[in-house]
Each structure stands twice: as structure tokens, then as C-alpha cells.
Amino acid sequence: MARRAASLLSHWSSRVFSVELDGAPTYFAVREKRRGEDAPRVFDAVRRGDRCFSVLVWSSDRVRSARFHAQLKDRLLGRLPAGCRLSPMSSFLPNVRDSLIKGYFLKADSPSSSPTERLLRDFSQRDPLLVCSYLNPDNDQVWTQQLWPDADRDGTPRVLYVVPSEAPQEHPSTLNLINSDVFYSFEEAQAVLKQCGDIIPEAASVLELLPSRAEARSEPDFPVIVVEGLDATGKTTLTQALRDALGAALLPSPPRCLSPWRARFDQEPPLIRRAFYALGNYITAENMRQEATKAPVIVDRYWHSTAAYAIGTALSGPPSSLPAEGSEVYRWPGDLLQPSLVVVLTLDGEERKRRLRNRAQGETEEEQQLDHNHLFRLRVEEAYHRIRGPACVTVDAGPSADQVLQQVLLLIRDKCQL
Numbered sequence: 001m002a003r004r005a006a007s008l009l010s011h012w013s014s015r016v017f018s019v020e021l022d023g024a025p026t027y028f029a030v031r032e033k034r035r036g037e038d039a040p041r042v043f044d045a046v047r048r049g050d051r052c053f054s055v056l057v058w059s060s061d062r063v064r065s066a067r068f069h070a071q072l073k074d075r076l077l078g079r080l081p082a083g084c085r086l087s088p089m090s091s092f093l094p095n096v097r098d099s100l101i102k103g104y105f106l107k108a109d110s111p112s113s114s115p116t117e118r119l120l121r122d123f124s125q126r127d128p129l130l131v132c133s134y135l136n137p138d139n140d141q142v143w144t145q146q147l148w149p150d151a152d153r154d155g156t157p158r159v160l161y162v163v164p165s166e167a168p169q170e171h172p173s174t175l176n177l178i179n180s181d182v183f184y185s186f187e188e189a190q191a192v193l194k195q196c197g198d199i200i201p202e203a204a205s206v207l208e209l210l211p212s213r214a215e216a217r218s219e220p221d222f223p224v225i226v227v228e229g230l231d232a233t234g235k236t237t238l239t240q241a242l243r244d245a246l247g248a249a250l251l252p253s254p255p256r257c258l259s260p261w262r263a264r265f266d267q268e269p270p271l272i273r274r275a276f277y278a279l280g281n282y283i284t285a286e287n288m289r290q291e292a293t294k295a296p297v298i299v300d301r302y303w304h305s306t307a308a309y310a311i312g313t314a315l316s317g318p319p320s321s322l323p324a325e326g327s328e329v330y331r332w333p334g335d336l337l338q339p340s341l342v343v344v345l346t347l348d349g350e351e352r353k354r355r356l357r358n359r360a361q362g363e364t365e366e367e368q369q370l371d372h373n374h375l376f377r378l379r380v381e382e383a384y385h386r387i388r389g390p391a392c393v394t395v396d397a398g399p400s401a402d403q404v405l406q407q408v409l410l411l412i413r414d415k416c417q418l
């Protein structure tokens with residue numbers, strides 16, 4: 001830990017800091033020498049003399065960091081003076097994957113800010129946090145950053161000058177998705193749940209249900225068809241009708257064997273939650289392989305949902321903030337069985353809302369988000385269409401249930417020679 005801390009701090013002035021203001025990232029860096037540039041945008045709304053701070057989560061244990069970061073905002077808001085405003089913040093070394101650390105930038109409630117400062121000192125001594133204070137000592141455009149503890153080993157304060165920084169080509173939260181929001185191998189996802197063993201007892205039960213290893217290759221005798229789409233697009237209706245029309249096996253995802261623990265893992269931060277869903281897909285793949293020796297197989301959600309919801313959740317802003325088409329983020333895991341056909345149902349927003357209202361069952365927290373957060377829904381929809389892997393066909397789910405069924409049956413006959 002000490003070695004990684006030393007490495008983290010030794011590259012500190014090479015880092016870029018990103019603070020989200022009204023949903024848009026602004027950037028700054030820190031330099032040893034004072035340069036007469038304008039103050040970075042993040043200080044625009046700060047009155048002269050106000051104090052600002054940043055709180056970044058850092059621990060050599062990524063599960064501990066993920067869980068601490070998930071609780072950090074509530075912990076800060078629960079104890080900071082009411083006037084403090086938190087903005088999501090991250091810091092990274094340009095083009096260095098796994099260099100991303102996340103937290104919050106906060107503007108103190110008043111120039112005195114001593115209650116805030118006292119609280120942050122208390123936090124920084126107990127928790128896996130890197131705390132910085134920001135000052136503009138001469139009341140001019142120049143701001144300084146002071147990384148706590150206040151001084152280097154030889155006792156001199158480690159004061160750096162804050163300068164504007166260019167936006168990176170790709171925001172590192174994009175590359176950070178890989179194997180922390182979206183998992184591209186059985187082992188990577190399994191490793192996260194193994195790391196959770198001492199804090200989430202249910203992880204052991206899930207690990208016991210996993211296949212001994214992931215086996216992508218398979219020449220099933222019968223086709224495997226996955227139906228994907230946002231909530232209330234008609235997946236359940238269509239998959240049940242396809243099962244009856246084709247005499248097929250119908251597999252849910254996550255698989256039924258994980259149902260007892262789904263709600264428990266839905267409470268966890270993305271790193272853990274997405275590893276859980278990713279492992280569910282590997283169990284479903286085993287079930288597909290077995291069932292496809294006897295009859296066609298229909299699956300309600302699979303890898304597309306896992307990846308699209310993870311990407312849509314991890315990033316913010318409009319679909320243009322997603323990684324470009326062709327990015328490695330959209331690749332299919334090399335060890336995950338590919339279905340014969342993926343049908344993605346699309347539906348007009350108002351009709352989807354109407355169907356959602358008509359549907360008896362409740363909504364998951366993510367389904368509610370889909371409705372309240374228009375941009376989240378657009379990001380998920382766009383991610384669905386950028387994912388590469390098996391043949392993926394978009395079907396308009398607007399017509400009647402029977403018309404959609406007939407259209408998909410024609411597709412299956414055409415693509416799967418069934």
C-alpha cells in the first residue's frame with residue numbers, strides 16, 4: 001500500500017483533475033511553478049476568499065474503494081455544513097488505464113470554513129481519502145492546491161499551482177469501464193466476487209454456482225435466440241410466445257438460481273453489481289449449451305443488457321459522451337457463448353411508458369431511472385446498438401404482439417434456418 005501511495009503521490013503533478021459542473025466535465029492540473037494563466041472554470045463560481053476542497057477515494061483494495069465511494073456522498077452531506085455544494089470529481093494520468101480515482105469537489109459554506117476543514121481532517125485521518133484544500137492567497141486569478149497532510153516529509157507544505165487543462169481525447173471513465181463496470185472475462189468477474197467474500201457473505205453462495213470455467217466454443221444442435229430491449233418493450237410477451245410457437249426452452253437472465261441474491265447485489269456499487277450480472281451470463285451460457293442439445297433456446301436478456309446498462313450507468317451526458325462505435329468497450333467477451341441471433345426490440349417512448357403503466361409488476365430502481373432520466377435511457381439504447389458480437393437485428397415492437405411475433409419468427413427462419 002505504501003508503495004502504491006508513494007507512486008500515486010510521486011506522479012501527482014502529472015495528474016489531470018476533472019470536476020463535473022452541471023453535468024459537463026471541466027479540467028485542471030497542478031504545477032510546481034506559478035504560471036500567470038486564468039483560473040480554471042471550476043473556480044468561476046467561487047467568491048474570492050472562499051475555501052474549496054477536494055476529497056478523492058483511494059485504497060489499494062478496489063472493492064473497498066468502490067464501496068467507500070458509493071457511501072461517500074451521503075457521509076459528506078450528512079456531516080458537512082448545509083451550504084457546502086458537492087460536484088463529482090475524478091483524477092487520472094492521461095492515457096494511463098487504472099489511474100482513475102474518484103470523489104467530490106466541494107466549495108465551503110463560508111470563507112471561515114473551519115467546521116468543514118475540521119471535518120475533512122477527521123475524515124482524512126480515518127478513511128481511504130486524499131484531501132486537498134484550494135486557496136487563492138492573493139485574491140487574484142491564481143489558486144493553489146495543498147495536498148493533506150500539510151507538509152512533505154521534510155516539513156515544507158506541498159503547495160502546487162492550479163492551471164487550466166485540456167480535455168482528454170477520451171474521458172478516462174470510459175477506459176475505466178473495462179473490467180470495473182463491464183467485464184470481458186469470467187475470471188475478471190469471478191475475481192471481484194472472490195474479493196468480496198469477507199464483506200458480502202452471499203458472494204460465496206454465488207461463487208459455488210459458477211461453472212468450473214467459461215467455454216465459449218459450442219456447436220449447439222439448435223439455435224439460441226436472445227431478445228433484448230428496454231423495460232416494457234415486450235420482451236417477456238415475445239419470449240413466451242416464441243417458446244410456445246417453437247417448442248423452445250425459455251431461459252431468464254439472470255438465471256433463476258441467482259434470484260435469491262439479486263436484490264442483495266443490486267444494492268452494491270457498480271464494480272460488484274456488474275460482476276454479479278456478468279457471472280449470471282456465464283451460468284446462463286451453460287444452461288443454453290445444455291438446452292440447445294434438445295430444442296431451440298429463447299433467452300430474455302443476456303450480454304447486451306449487462307453491458308448496455310453498465311455503460312449507460314457509468315457515463316453521464318448525452319449518447320455523444322459514449323465511447324465511439326468500434327471501441328473495445330463494445331466487444332463481446334471472448335469466453336462467453338455467442339447466441340445465433342440477438343433481437344433488440346425498439347419502441348416509441350410514449351408507447352413504452354403506456355405499456356410500463358399497464359404492466360402489473362413493479363419497477364426496478366434502474367427501470368425508474370430509465371423513466372426519470374431521459375439521457376440515461378438514450379445512453380442505454382445507443383449502447384445496445386453499438387455492441388458487437390453475434391448478428392444483432394432491431395425489431396420495431398410497436399405493432400401488435402402477434403405481428404411482432406410473426407415478424408420475429410420470419411427472422412428466425414431466415415437467420416437460423418429453423
Ligand SMILES: Nc1nc2c(ncn2[C@H]2C[C@H](O)[C@@H](COP(=O)(O)OP(=O)(O)OP(=O)(O)O)O2)c(=O)[nH]1
Pocket residue numbers: 229230231232233235236253254277278300301302305306307309310364365366367
Ligand atoms: N436481466 C438483466 N437485467 C439487468 C442487467 N443489468 C442491469 N439490468 C437491469 C435492467 C432492468 O432495469 C432490470 C431488468 O431486470 P429483469 O430483466 O429481471 O426484469 P424484466 O425482464 O422484467 O425487465 P423488463 O422490464 O421485463 O425488461 O435489471 C443484466 O445483466 N441482466
Ligand SMILES: Nc1ncnc2c1ncn2[C@@H]1O[C@H](COP(=O)(O)OP(=O)(O)O)[C@@H](O)[C@H]1O
Pocket residue numbers: 229230231232233234235236237238355356358359360397398399400401402404
Ligand atoms: N406488441 C405489444 N403491443 C401492445 N402491448 C404489448 C405488446 N407487447 C407487450 N405488451 C404489453 O406491454 C407490457 C410490457 O410487456 P412485457 O412483455 O412485460 O415487456 P418487458 O418484458 O420488455 O418489460 C405488458 O403489459 C404487455 O402485455
